[in-house]
Amino acid sequence: MSDKKKEIPEDQAMQRRSFLKCMAWAGAGVLWVMNAGVLSSCSLLHAGSRRGKFSFVQISDSHIGFNKEPNPDATKTFAEAVNHVNSLPETPAFLIHTGDISHLSKPEQFDTAAQILKGAKSSQVYFTPGEHDTFSDDGKLYLERFGKNTQGNGWQSFDYDGVHFIGLVNVLNLKQGSGTGLGGSGLGQLGQDQLAWLEKDVKGLSSSTPIVVFAHIPLWTIYPEWGWGTDDSAQALSFLKRFGSISVLNGHIHQVLQKVEGNVTFHTARSTAFPQPAPGTAPSPGPLKDVPADKVRTLLGLTEVTYVNNETPLALVDSTLA
């Protein structure tokens, strides 16, 4: 379809920026539409006519507590993202937060995030942690706050309208890795316990069941030099390869990237807090700072996913906050 775009061209972003000026940092998003097993995205501006069986929204990397360049108020931009979700013509069935809820795992940062999410029209929110939510206490506080009804370190699965959703955790027990020969890769990892659970979880499912997997760190190798990948993701995907339609939603890298490999569509979402550089384009993955204040919201956003029906794809629309 002509209105589907993987990325929103700059000229459109500019138009949107002036059009939605008064919205300040509240985001548009990318709406994801799944057709024939392939996710495609289009600007939310074109999404009004899309109707599916149901839709859900992915929000990611809210980093509550972040207050440096280029975004002095990550709480505000997260609230704007939630307002944006509330303004969608169809209320999403639920939200999925793909991690880095907080910047530093502090109780007040988790509180703020939970408080803002209470304002969402979609009352059901599923979470998976990012390393910023777990690094100081191995995820204890995260699990207490956001891990209800999950297993192990916070992994979970649920079914919605014929689609099987799987939330994986790949930010715990991270090992160092830099070619020092100490055994680590510096990548995300799922671990044997979770992999065993996953294998069992999907065993009884018909191969025609659409699968949506979400996790914080990408489950495909984007840029190992910055740790942008998951060590044992290939094993996880091997349990899923018999399924006809697999959508993998990740965060962590604060930008939209998409890849289709066989029946698997990989997608990463924008952050609602700050953008990060494209892989390898900067000395480090630190926040992109040299972004003019009026342009930052074009680099923040969320993802809306519309599930069309069993034979045709999900629709994903990534919206920016501009």
Place this chain on the structure above:
Amino acid sequence: MNMSGTSTANSKPRESAAPNQVMIENFSFAPATITVKAGTKVTWINHDDVPHTVDENDKRFRSGTMDTDDQYSYTFTSPGTFNYFCALHPKMTGQVIVK
């Protein structure tokens, strides 16, 4: 350990590290390997504007969150080699050799 090779065009003016200090800058530990005598207190200082941590591989010491300009110190009482990394950015690694 010579640190002159680690600065980049974007780095802040480098403070010369005091003995037994490790600077965290540009997503790296400098010096990456430091050798001290048993009983020495080593101090890490985060000069980046993103948080980092100092986590020993076997959790023998863990700094917890180190935000910008935060410091963390650990006293090495017995000889050995201690490999550590940043729990937020596991590609960042360092080593303390205690003689």
